[in-house]
Amino acid sequence: xxxxxxxxxxxxxxxxxxxxxxxxxxxxxxxxxxSGCHPLTQPVALAASLLVVFLLATGYPVEAYTxxxxxxxxxxxxxxVALAIPLYExxxxxxxxxxxxxxSLLVGCVTAVLSVMCLARLFGLSDAMMLSMSPKSATMPVxxxxxxxxxxxxxxxMVFVMATGIVGAALLDPLRRFLPRVDDRGLGFALGxxxxxxxxxxxxxxxxxxxxFAGLAMALNGIATALLTPTILALFx
Amino acid sequence: MSAxxxxxxxxxxxxxxxxxxxxxxxxxxxxxxxxxxxFGVLLVRGxxxxxxxxxxxxxxxxxxxxxxxxxxxxxxxxxxxxxxWGALLATLVLSATITLVVTAWNFGAVTRLASHLASQGxxxxxxxx
Numbered sequence: 001x002x003x004x005x006x007x008x009x010x011x012x013x014x015x016x017x018x019x020x021x022x023x024x025x026x027x028x029x030x031x032x033x034x035s036g037c038h039p040l041t042q043p044v045a046l047a048a049s050l051l052v053v054f055l056l057a058t059g060y061p062v063e064a065y066t067x068x069x070x071x072x073x074x075x076x077x078x079x080x081v082a083l084a085i086p087l088y089e090x091x092x093x094x095x096x097x098x099x100x101x102x103x104s105l106l107v108g109c110v111t112a113v114l115s116v117m118c119l120a121r122l123f124g125l126s127d128a129m130m131l132s133m134s135p136k137s138a139t140m141p142v143x144x145x146x147x148x149x150x151x152x153x154x155x156x157x158m159v160f161v162m163a164t165g166i167v168g169a170a171l172l173d174p175l176r177r178f179l180p181r182v183d184d185r186g187l188g189f190a191l192g193x194x195x196x197x198x199x200x201x202x203x204x205x206x207x208x209x210x211x212x213f214a215g216l217a218m219a220l221n222g223i224a225t226a227l228l229t230p231t232i233l234a235l236f237x
Numbered sequence: 238m239s240a241x242x243x244x245x246x247x248x249x250x251x252x253x254x255x256x257x258x259x260x261x262x263x264x265x266x267x268x269x270x271x272x273x274x275x276f277g278v279l280l281v282r283g284x285x286x287x288x289x290x291x292x293x294x295x296x297x298x299x300x301x302x303x304x305x306x307x308x309x310x311x312x313x314x315x316x317x318x319x320x321x322w323g324a325l326l327a328t329l330v331l332s333a334t335i336t337l338v339v340t341a342w343n344f345g346a347v348t349r350l351a352s353h354l355a356s357q358g359x360x361x362x363x364x365x366x
Binding site: 021022024025042043044045047048049051052055062065066069070072073075076077078079080081082083084085086087088089091097099100103104107108111112115116119120123124125126128129133136137140141142144145146149153154155156158159160162163164167168171175178179181182183185186187189190191193194195197217222223226227230 | 247248250251254264265266267268269271272273274275276279280285289290292293294296297300301302303304305306307308309310311312313314317318321323324325327328329330331332333334335336337338339340341342343344345347348351
């Protein structure tokens, strides 16, 4: 076997790509911590940029990378199923505050999805973009699944989900000033619903109570977005 | 303590969800139905199986690593994003703002309404609320 062949068989296996992905993520995490956990330096975005630069520099096709890391994508399914665990642990809290939780979940989820459709129409976005952006407030694995199901592009959805998280987290302080009567539970819930995992992280920085409600909102809105998006889309048309 | 049983439970719930989604032709991701199934299983058992929380925490904590490939995949769509970036940004930022304000306001309003109803219930001696 020549050296080139040996190299090519290695590149056809998932090993180098998975190693590169985990390595790039670790670098992203390190940079994120050095920036003082600034919301604009998400480890995922940094890691993806590093890998894009690497692929462009070496000329390896993106497809080789995508195929090599298919196993990581598979894990999104079990991760979605695992959302049941934080919900189960907070079942008493859900039972106690079911009315504001249920009402805000329904209103928030419909607002998140419908506002994208209306604004997309208003600003003249293409249908592919509108569909890919509709589930942007849901947690990533759910958003990508929903996007694929309604005819969006999951790679684009991932960018929108990420951007929504960053924007949502940055909007917490103005939101607090704008709605001084809403307590930490309401702010946390809104942050988790609108800005998923990144919002939950930001909410925990504000207070533990806000964080708990944000986590709850993220899990609940994942389910609500999956349930409601196809219906909202059908009604919108 | 075996980590295999909780892993099996997670996968079985997802598989059950996929089967339900496919055979009933539901417009729902199978994993989301699997999430509901797991929630049901936990409620029926009444306790968290040993090791399940550990696996779930690990999965959820390192969730972002699983998104890196999708982030790299965006490379092929960069041109489309560039063509519509202004409208995309406006839609995204406005939608996120509206969602946050509406949800937070709604939560505050319904909480006040619920406590108002509760106190009214106490005054009239009606504990149904």
